[in-house]
Amino acid sequence: MRRTLLTGNGAAAWGARLAEADYVPAFPITPQTEIIEALAGWSERGEMAGRVVTLDSEHSMLTAAAAAAATGVRVFTATSSQGLLYGMEMIYTAPGWRAPFVMVNVSRALASPITLEADHNDILAARDSGFLQIHCATCQEVLDSVLMAYRLAEHPQVRLPAIVNLDGFYLSFTREPVVIPDQEQVRRFLPPFDPGNVAFRADRPASQAALVLGGSLYSYFRYEAHLATLQALTAYEEVAQAFEREMGRRYPAVEAYRAEDAEYIFFLMGAYATKAKDAVNRLRERGMRIGVVRPRLLRPYPARILQELLRGRRAVAVIDQNLSMGMGGILYSELASALYGMKDAPMLVSYIGGLGGRDISTEELFTMAAQTREAADAGVTPEPRLLYTAAELREVRKMQTIAGSKLPGHMEGKNDE
């Protein structure tokens, strides 16, 4: 065990190395590239036994990843944003093969407009694919979650691929102190991959992913995958306990920060949770009973845990770093569905923010807290809000003037700060 400074990308690469991944099909994309560069370097220098092969696209990369996993080796891969979308056909295809592997996604906002910085629309496009999803807020958590994801994905009751998600730039390129566990320690936690009966062998010919005719067989396989995903909720607890025993770090499926007595909650996932915790500390100094609830496990969806954590709160500010066009925040709608009809359910106040890496300032978090309290006092759920300041809008208009463009705008009058 040693402690060093690592970026989120470095931590992800270390996770794959310590998991002793046999095979890494790769394809570069910002801000993920550093992960595959690190793995390729270690592999070249013989510091890691795993084989790194650069494919021609994410679609090819994901096909190779799933095919290798279906042949019975431990596979790691990584992507981001447009790459995730380019591979999306295989993201939806691979879980049905029931061949577990781990992919890291470094969240980056989607085109258009094309950009580099983070939000969660990329990873949420994979939401319904059958991949398990673990979302990280620190670099340590990235390394640890890769190890946990392997044990969870390979769990005999689960056997599904898993995505470990971290935010581009905010985590991928930020150095934090990270404990790198010893190889022996990791081996005690994560035994070698047992492919079970999913493997191609000369003496055991197998047909994988064959065509089915008719909805009955199709439904059977889809329900099986869904039920296996739900099994991952129980398996996750087992994995988290084993991880804590071995490494001394505890990662619940849903993190609750200063939430025990909280009347108000910031609900969000990813790296901005760290800013929300800081805001909570300051708001508590001013006497507001507020905490943070952050789902780490998004698939399977920890509905029961969230119900228990949020029952009896006055109100929850749900901060979505994503936007479902014409609907709003995805975390918000999922949480509303989980809490609907529950006795003593809190009011949910919806915010959209942090798109394309836009900062969510501490002042904005204070404002959200105040608005959420006012809404609870008034007993009226406000309209979802798009976080944007008048100053930002003025800047945009200035640039449009310089560019000579006269696009019709919809935003004037929509923002109230």
Next chain:
Amino acid sequence: MSEGTIKSMKNLPQEHILGEGTSLCAGCGGLGALHQIYDLLGEKTVIVNAAGCMTSLAIYPYTPFRGSWLYTAMASAASGAQGIRDALDVLIAQGRLPTEDDLTVIALAGDGSSYGMGLSATSAAIERNLDFLYICYDNEGYGNTGQQFSAATPWGARTTTSRGGHHGKKKDLFAIWAAHHPVYAATVIGAEPLDLARKVEKAIRLRGPRLILAMAPCPTGWGYDPQETVEIGRLAVRCGIWPLKEYEEGRLTHTRIPQPRIPVEEYLQKQSRFRHLFKPERNAEAIAHIQAEVDRYWSNVA
């Protein structure tokens, strides 16, 4: 070819290991070729399939294959082959798989995938010198969806998306492969079983990227009676529109030079996809154009 064991029809496999009674169309030229190829490849194989007609061979819970099978997606049979080949190599290197239990990795795709959507992945697999055998069954259109034109559809052919005759020009997939300098590439047709078997036997012995490009006469897509599949295939070779050839160690060899070549219209008029060139009135210009293209090809063959 001298080092091969297949000298005559008597040397062809006597045991036929690909199951029959599949859901494919009667008279499928692609399946006919696959039967012959699979008899030679044997059971220690894993076939990575791209979306196409052959996807309907393995329908849960039945399969005609004695070896393994993985359906991937339309664009990525070659990438699936990469993942399996790499995984088998890793297992062998780690001592987890005995060398004698190694599998031959085969990509199986139609022309829609091979000439189009899957071409980038295939090109990359050849460039990485992947040890795999790529089988393309080329029925010159998106057959599984009812014969729309593909990048393999010949000029003039009627498809369900080119009712008046296709305006594009069939891509030369063999030349595209050859331009990558693979270890082996060959064109075959089920109607010429000895030529096919010799090439497949050679391909099996080599290591690296290998192509078997099989023209697949298609009764439903091309419009002829299923019992004429072999006859259509023979005509395709004899008129010169489907040259039988191989690429090996940088050399191109024609394994059958039709001499004399029969007029291409003898091949065309047997198929309803070209009927509009003959009825209601003969389109002499179009037929001459197709003939001229064939003649031009062979004029460049030494």
